[in-house]
Amino acid sequence: DGHVHLADYRAPAWRVSLAELEFELDPAATVVAARLHLSPDADQPGQPLELDGEGLELLSISVDGQSLPAGRFVYDGHRLTVHGLSGDCELATRVRIHPENNTRLEGLYRSGSLLLTQCEAQGFRRITFMADRPDVMPRWRIVLRANREAFPVLLANGNPLASQDLGDGRHEATWENPHPTPAYLFAIAAGPLERVSRQLRTAEGRDVEINVWAEPSDVPRCQYALGAVERALRWDEKRFGRCYDLDVFNVVAAQDFTMGAMENKGLNIFNARYILADEATATDADFLAIESVVAHEYLHNWSGNRVTLRDWFQLSLKEGLTVFRDTEFSADLHSRALKRIEVVRLLRARQFAEDAGALAHPVRPARYKEISNFYTLTIYEKGAEIIRVLHTLVGEETFRAGMDRYFAENDGKAATLEDFIDAHAQASGRDLSGFARWYAQAGTPTVSIAADFDEASGDYTLTIDQATPPTPGQPDKQPLVIPLRYVLYDAQGAVISAAPEADAPVRDGLVELSQARHVLRWRGLRGKPLPAFNQGFAAPVKLQFDYGVDELARLARLERDAFNRWDLIQQLASEALLGDADAEAATGALSDALADLLADAGADPAFVAECLALPDFDTLAEQVAEVDVQGLVGRREELLDRLAEDQVERLQSRYESLAAAAREGLSGQAMSARALRNACLSWLTRLDPEARLARAQFDAGGTMTERIVALRCLLHFRAPGAESALAAFREAHATDPLVTDKWIGLVATRPHPEALDDVRGLMASTWWKPANPNRVRALVGSLARSNPLAFHRRDGGGYQLVASQVAALDPVNPQVAARLLGAFESWRRWASPQRDQAREALVSLQGRLQSPDGRDLLERLLD
Numbered sequence: 091d092g093h094v095h096l097a098d099y100r101a102p103a104w105r106v107s108l109a110e111l112e113f114e115l116d117p118a119a120t121v122v123a124a125r126l127h128l129s130p131d132a133d134q135p136g137q138p139l140e141l142d143g144e145g146l147e148l149l150s151i152s153v154d155g156q157s158l159p160a161g162r163f164v165y166d167g168h169r170l171t172v173h174g175l176s177g178d179c180e181l182a183t184r185v186r187i188h189p190e191n192n193t194r195l196e197g198l199y200r201s202g203s204l205l206l207t208q209c210e211a212q213g214f215r216r217i218t219f220m221a222d223r224p225d226v227m228p229r230w231r232i233v234l235r236a237n238r239e240a241f242p243v244l245l246a247n248g249n250p251l252a253s254q255d256l257g258d259g260r261h262e263a264t265w266e267n268p269h270p271t272p273a274y275l276f277a278i279a280a281g282p283l284e285r286v287s288r289q290l291r292t293a294e295g296r297d298v299e300i301n302v303w304a305e306p307s308d309v310p311r312c313q314y315a316l317g318a319v320e321r322a323l324r325w326d327e328k329r330f331g332r333c334y335d336l337d338v339f340n341v342v343a344a345q346d347f348t349m350g351a352m353e354n355k356g357l358n359i360f361n362a363r364y365i366l367a368d369e370a371t372a373t374d375a376d377f378l379a380i381e382s383v384v385a386h387e388y389l390h391n392w393s394g395n396r397v398t399l400r401d402w403f404q405l406s407l408k409e410g411l412t413v414f415r416d417t418e419f420s421a422d423l424h425s426r427a428l429k430r431i432e433v434v435r436l437l438r439a440r441q442f443a444e445d446a447g448a449l450a451h452p453v454r455p456a457r458y459k460e461i462s463n464f465y466t467l468t469i470y471e472k473g474a475e476i477i478r479v480l481h482t483l484v485g486e487e488t489f490r491a492g493m494d495r496y497f498a499e500n501d502g503k504a505a506t507l508e509d510f511i512d513a514h515a516q517a518s519g520r521d522l523s524g525f526a527r528w529y530a531q532a533g534t535p536t537v538s539i540a541a542d543f544d545e546a547s548g549d550y551t552l553t554i555d556q557a558t559p560p561t562p563g564q565p566d567k568q569p570l571v572i573p574l575r576y577v578l579y580d581a582q583g584a585v586i587s588a589a590p591e592a593d594a595p596v597r598d599g600l601v602e603l604s605q606a607r608h609v610l611r612w613r614g615l616r617g618k619p620l621p622a623f624n625q626g627f628a629a630p631v632k633l634q635f636d637y638g639v640d641e642l643a644r645l646a647r648l649e650r651d652a653f654n655r656w657d658l659i660q661q662l663a664s665e666a667l668l669g670d671a672d673a674e675a676a677t678g679a680l681s682d683a684l685a686d687l688l689a690d691a692g693a694d695p696a697f698v699a700e701c702l703a704l705p706d707f708d709t710l711a712e713q714v715a716e717v718d719v720q721g722l723v724g725r726r727e728e729l730l731d732r733l734a735e736d737q738v739e740r741l742q743s744r745y746e747s748l749a750a751a752a753r754e755g756l757s758g759q760a761m762s763a764r765a766l767r768n769a770c771l772s773w774l775t776r777l778d779p780e781a782r783l784a785r786a787q788f789d790a791g792g793t794m795t796e797r798i799v800a801l802r803c804l805l806h807f808r809a810p811g812a813e814s815a816l817a818a819f820r821e822a823h824a825t826d827p828l829v830t831d832k833w834i835g836l837v838a839t840r841p842h843p844e845a846l847d848d849v850r851g852l853m854a855s856t857w858w859k860p861a862n863p864n865r866v867r868a869l870v871g872s873l874a875r876s877n878p879l880a881f882h883r884r885d886g887g888g889y890q891l892v893a894s895q896v897a898a899l900d901p902v903n904p905q906v907a908a909r910l911l912g913a914f915e916s917w918r919r920w921a922s923p924q925r926d927q928a929r930e931a932l933v934s935l936q937g938r939l940q941s942p943d944g945r946d947l948l949e950r951l952l953d
């Protein structure tokens with residue numbers, strides 16, 4: 091049926107112990123000579139050798155030095171089959187490829203003056219023949235030859251071995267990667283790169299050179315990323331006991347890159363947006379994102395590279411685990427509560443929708459058609475939440491013991507989720523078979539809690555039900571193991587410490603749910619308590635408890651857990667926006683809570699800013715059965731206007747009082763001050779049609795963090811002078827593609843249906859670069875994902891524009907095109923006329939998409 095099935099896994103019939111590659115690099119035509127040292131699997135003798143190779147021009151093929159006669163092999167453009175091999179042998183091939191024509195940016199491609207690779211998941215087969223599967227892990231020796239002037243720097247995986255001038259204008263560099271490494275982690279980079287560099291010694295005593303490379307004019311903006319590499323390296327030594335294992339760690343920034351970044355062994359290649367930064371061109375959020383992506387890729391060196399995947403069904407084994415590790419890194423270095431808020435916002439706005447929509451899939455899918463379509467929020471973010479569930483169940487110390495065991499038992503191997511779970515089961519002495527269900531079942535579980543208080547006896551009962559909704563292909567769900575935290579407050583606001591009687595394990599304010607229903611009972615309480623749940627969002631569930639508005643407001647003051655205080659304010663906002671009878675009461679309570687926060691000089695300003703940021707459109711849409719787009723956006727805008735009016739004096743005073751702190755560079759305090767000032771500015775601009783404050787902040791120069799938010803205020807509230815500010819900004823950064831993406835994103839997200847016309851206008855301009863993934867995301871991605879009024883425009887024009895771009899980009903870069911289609915994942919829940927228009931736009935794509943990526947998504951969307 092066109093699917094690859096997990097159940098069909100078979101070990102490779104041939105192993106590759108060593109891969110020796112020689113590249114004659116040239117953008118127009120590169121010749122790759124490969125020598126693969128092969129051994130048959132003892133359990134599967136006599137099998138033909140099958141290698142992947144996508145669209146390669148085969149120049150020669152030989153075995154053990156003997157050219158192969160035509161009858162011994164078949165190459166059909168996708169797969170090379172060689173017959174009659176037995177025992178250990180060496181297969182040598184030469185192929186020609188064309189980097190310059192490679193717009194998919196998979197395999198070897200050109201970006202500006204650089205030649206680069208991207209091999210995950212299945213790009214290596216576009217470079218040369220290989221068993222392109224993660225459980226084939228040769229050691230590597232790589233020789234690069236190229237014109238010295240055009241390609242002065244030649245990088246590959248592993249350690250540099252030798253380099254020499256070839257006398258004819260060319261030079262050569264030899265690299266060696268001594269660690270068993272699958273082909274998806276292969277990389278080379280060549281071109282006029284320059285670097286920033288740092289020497290350090292690992293905790294094991296190895297001297298390592300860290301380099302961050304970029305095109306010469308970008309090198310000054312690599313310093314921050316270099317520091318981030320060192321911080322990540324030190325953190326992994328300390329928190330997980332993992333040291334770096336090569337003599338060099340190279341990072342390269344590229345302007346044309348489909349993904350965010352790639353953890354190739356010893357040679358990470360990055361989308362430039364996750365490397366390049368200074369205060370004039372990058373926002374505080376950019377700096378934090380750079381640090382966390384740099385850490386993510388570095389941390390893969392153990393969770394992904396040293397221990398890799400048996401097959402692509404295990405993708406979350408490296409991605410979920412590494413997201414967990416990078417979020418812990420950020421939480422340890424900065425504010426744990428703010429990091430948790432950031433992660434949960436993303437989860438609720440996007441992953442919950444994915445898990446409830448047409449593209450829902452388990453964290454470990456049982457089948458796929460196109461693996462590129464599974465680099466999803468579910469694999470990454472929900473995968474990380476599941477690791478967090480495990481961490482909460484066993485505690486930090488036992489978790490660390492389980493990780494040590496996992497790394498020790500699987501080092502140099504291609505592992506499965508079973509191997510991971512098994513290591514933790516051994517270390518904790520727990521049966522984790524119930525926990526493992528998290529990987530198999532799609533859908534966000536709901537935990538509904540009902541309370542009953544008996545005035546006479548003082549008995550308080552919580553009845554806790556869990557349910558996971560049906561998802562495509564999975565009508566029935568089993569209960570999951572959910573660690574639910576809870577706190578009871580008494581009438582004075584003190585925590586009730588008595589443990590309940592329970593039909594589930596309970597300890598320290600945490601109950602382990604594993605059945606469809608559990609009951610907790612406290613005996614003889616003096617009065618009706620007020621409960622709070624899921625502190626720190628320890629379980630990725632939708633929690634339902636029927637709070638009154640007064641109770642939410644009271645809890646928002648009482649809760650010790652900062653994440654939950656924020657969450658309760660979010661709940662008040664949801665109630666104000668979606669509640670029926672109590673919407674007005676919720677609005678009043680929300681306004682009071684925000685007033686207190688704004689007046690609290692002791693509160694972290696960045697935390698206050700998070701509380702001012704009400705649930706976004708996607709998060710709200712996730713909470714209603716049928717999405718009335720214009721109604722929802724309209725109500726949200728009204729609420730914001732009303733709240734801004736209530737708070738105007740406090741907003742002004744915080745804006746002014748934080749001005750000095752906001753000038754203190756990249757310190758946490760300065761970032762925090764800028765966050766709240768920007769939140770205040772956005773609210774204040776609602777009340778001032780002249781947008782004087784925004785204009786002043788824009789004109790004052792300052793950091794990109796300040797300028798970009800001021801510009802957004804001017805553009806999004808259509809202030810006088812917005813166009814001239816935009817023109818000034820555009821000209822000032824005309825040669826910087828990353829900053830250009832920023833203003834393009836602002837134009838594409840102007841909250842008005844007419845933004846669609848601006849997007850069309852930009853597509854007809856020289857700013858439109860459809861071959862550059864960042865530019866496509868800035869213009870079309872922002873429209874589809876972050877501009878509900880324009881994307882869901884009543885005339886269906888938004889859907890048509892996105893669909894036509896999907897069709898146009900499908901042959902250029904199928905992964906980028908398919909990503910845009912994801913914006914339709916919830917279309918069945920959109921109210922008419924949008925639902926019908928969306929269906930029409932999707933149906934219009936049938937038969938027009940050639941890539942497996944696009945066809946697979948379209949089929950699932952319309953299924």
Ligand code: DPP
Binds near residue numbers: 349350386390409
């Ligand atoms: N493996 C890459 C990552 O770090 C894929 N983009 O997530």
Ligand code: ZN
Binds near residue numbers: 386390408409412
């Ligand atoms: Zn990753």
